[in-house]
Amino acid sequence: MRWPVVWCVTLSLLDQIWSAMDLCGSCSGHGTCTSATRICNCMRGYQGHQCELRSCPLGIAWADYAVANDSAHQLATCSNMGLCDTTTGLCTCNAGFEGPACEVMSCPTCVYGRCVTMREAAIAQDDYNFFTATTYALWDADKVRGCQCNYGFEGYDCSLRKCPIGDDPRTMGQPAEVQQLSCLCNGCTGSFALSYQGFYTSNILPSATPATLAAALNALLPIRGVSVTLSGVGSSICDSDGAVTSITFTYNGSKVPPLRVTSMLSGGPSESAVSVQYGGATGLYDGVPATVVRTTLAYPCSSRGQCDSSSGLCTCLPGYGDGDGAGQAGTIANCGFGSANTCPVVNALTCNNQGVCNPGTLYKCICSAGFTGVDCTLMICPSGVAWFDEASAPDTAHAPAICSNKGTCNYASGLCICQAGFSGPACEIMDCPGGLTPCSGHGTCATMQQLASLSKGSNGVLQGLSYGNTPTPSTWDSNKIQGCVCSENVYMGPYVAEMNNYQAYDCSERKSNLEECPSQSIYTLGI
Numbered sequence: 001m002r003w004p005v006v007w008c009v010t011l012s013l014l015d016q017i018w019s020a021m022d023l024c025g026s027c028s029g030h031g032t033c034t035s036a037t038r039i040c041n042c043m044r045g046y047q048g049h050q051c052e053l054r055s056c057p058l059g060i061a062w063a064d065y066a067v068a069n070d071s072a073h074q075l076a077t078c079s080n081m082g083l084c085d086t087t088t089g090l091c092t093c094n095a096g097f098e099g100p101a102c103e104v105m106s107c108p109t110c111v112y113g114r115c116v117t118m119r120e121a122a123i124a125q126d127d128y129n130f131f132t133a134t135t136y137a138l139w140d141a142d143k144v145r146g147c148q149c150n151y152g153f154e155g156y157d158c159s160l161r162k163c164p165i166g167d168d169p170r171t172m173g174q175p176a177e178v179q180q181l182s183c184l185c186n187g188c189t190g191s192f193a194l195s196y197q198g199f200y201t202s203n204i205l206p207s208a209t210p211a212t213l214a215a216a217l218n219a220l221l222p223i224r225g226v227s228v229t230l231s232g233v234g235s236s237i238c239d240s241d242g243a244v245t246s247i248t249f250t251y252n253g254s255k256v257p258p259l260r261v262t263s264m265l266s267g268g269p270s271e272s273a274v275s276v277q278y279g280g281a282t283g284l285y286d287g288v289p290a291t292v293v294r295t296t297l298a299y300p301c302s303s304r305g306q307c308d309s310s311s312g313l314c315t316c317l318p319g320y321g322d323g324d325g326a327g328q329a330g331t332i333a334n335c336g337f338g339s340a341n342t343c344p345v346v347n348a349l350t351c352n353n354q355g356v357c358n359p360g361t362l363y364k365c366i367c368s369a370g371f372t373g374v375d376c377t378l379m380i381c382p383s384g385v386a387w388f389d390e391a392s393a394p395d396t397a398h399a400p401a402i403c404s405n406k407g408t409c410n411y412a413s414g415l416c417i418c419q420a421g422f423s424g425p426a427c428e429i430m431d432c433p434g435g436l437t438p439c440s441g442h443g444t445c446a447t448m449q450q451l452a453s454l455s456k457g458s459n460g461v462l463q464g465l466s467y468g469n470t471p472t473p474s475t476w477d478s479n480k481i482q483g484c485v486c487s488e489n490v491y492m493g494p495y496v497a498e499m500n501n502y503q504a505y506d507c508s509e510r511k512s513n514l515e516e517c518p519s520q521s522i523y524t525l526g527i
Contacts, residue, residue, distance in 0.1 A: 030053045035511045045089060050164035054089030056082075059101030060139055062430075063505075065484025066452035066465045070475050073139040080505045081433070081482065094433050094506070104130075105144050105387075108419055113149040117142050124148060124390040126198040127257035128222075129390070136391040138474050146388030146405065151197065151221060152312065156388070156405045156419070162313030164334035169320070169327050169361040175328075177249040177256040177294035180283035181213070181276055183238035183374035185265060188272035192263040197222040204266060206238035210245060213237055217247065217259075224251030224325045224332065231286040237275065238265075239369055242285030248295065251325030253330075256294055303364060304373050305335035317344055317374060344375035351376040370414070379414030384428030386440035398476040404428045432482045433506035443507035446485050449478040453484060495498035 024033030031051035058080030078091035082102035092470035094100035129363035205315035301314035319340025324330025343357035405417035407427035418427035427525035432445035452467035468478020
């Protein structure tokens with residue numbers, strides 16, 4: 001019986017046999033041949049020995065081996081999250097990823113919201129989803145995306161309805177929030193607008209009266225009510241030597257974000273200016289008293305009712321009902337009015353037997369660890385490093401969040417319902433490529449931290465690298481993102497010693513070691 005034998009023919013032997021032949025061919029019309037080396041130099045977008053294959057776009061890798069301690073995410077074909085079709089040069093991305101190079105994480109459905117990147121979230125500051133204006137430029141700044149929810153909605157995918165909020169009606173008496181509008185206009189023209197939680201007033205003229213300003217603010221959906229008082233002796237909110245208007249938030253029972261100014265004032269013999277003071281600062285003119293910070297807390301259903309996030313409606317405890325935002329009866333369905341001297345009872349058990357309630361707690365349940373809700377019947381889901389959130393400071397993000405901001409908490413069971421492609425008790429892990437069979441059954445899953453420990457140098461020796469062993473802002477993903485370590489030297493025949501290596505981001509492609517000769521060889525011959 002004859003065994004198939006494979007020989008690698010060296011360049012020196014080929015030089016003797018085919019020295020006169022053009023081994024480059026035409027480089028498929030996509031490159032130029034260097035005759036001395038018989039190597040094609042391919043045009044951009046092409047690859048292969050004879051430039052016969054199309055190249056796919058590169059992107060920052062989702063998963064790869066570290067090149068130095070805490071340094072990874074180098075450029076890779078299809079961002080190591082898709083397969084390259086070398087006939088078209090197009091990437092076929094893993095489910096949950098998109099973009100020409102599979103470089104972008106697909107957004108959740110954002111049922112009532114819009115999709116934004118980490119970079120965009122850092123600068124958005126809408127005082128509803130995002131509260132800090134800063135910058136974010138780490139490796140995932142334009143890759144990881146999440147939802148910016150419309151007013152009235154929340155959740156990682158903006159599918160949950162927010163219930164009305166309010167201060168606990170048993171803890172009233174805190175001062176109302178007072179902010180001040182300072183405006184100087186000496187013969188200026190134009191107008192300005194104020195915004196609150198992403199909602200903008202109509203244009204306001206410098207000659208506007210306090211009543212006009214109050215009407216413009218009260219027309220904004222998030223504002224339950226304001227009163228406006230002008231300092232000094234004038235009648236308009238702007239004048240030639242500066243005027244200050246005090247704005248009191250009479251019905252917002254929570255910490256109040258600042259009003260923000262968009263000014264289109266210009267002209268006049270002196271510079272025009274309009275600004276808002278808050279947080280204890282003082283208006284710029286007229287010697288007015290300092291602004292006042294409201295210290296009340298915002299609770300869903302004023303902490304005296306249970307919120308149904310599917311409807312956004314409160315079910316109030318006995319003795320509580322609709323309030324006005326200031327502790328009195330009204331039309332806001334937030335359980336913000338009432339005063340019952342009884343503790344919540346579930347199945348004859350005070351606080352579901354999972355909390356403490358007494359006159360000292362103002363008849364409110366203080367729930368045991370792991371439980372929440374007005375009567376301690378809800379179970380808290382686990383938290384993990386957030387996949388998507390706003391940066392709290394330059395290049396500082398990914399704080400702990402319930403279900404890692406990649407799933408919805410089932411408060412009846414305390415279990416996270418994760419977005420497809422993510423798993424773990426807190427949705428904290430990105431599933432390994434390969435579908436239902438991780439790494440297509442031809443490799444093993446490894447986190448970025450594990451991949452770093454397996455990183456080898458050009459000599460094939462382990463480099464002893466680490467990634468995220470000591471947490472840093474840029475290695476937030478060390479135990480979250482996974483990649484495949486593909487199997488090597490797997491015998492599949494038919495030739496003697498023909499071993500196969502699996503490759504591609506999901507180990508779905510097979511490559512025989514007979515396809516490559518030693519470094520000074522270029523052809524493989526089967527006999």
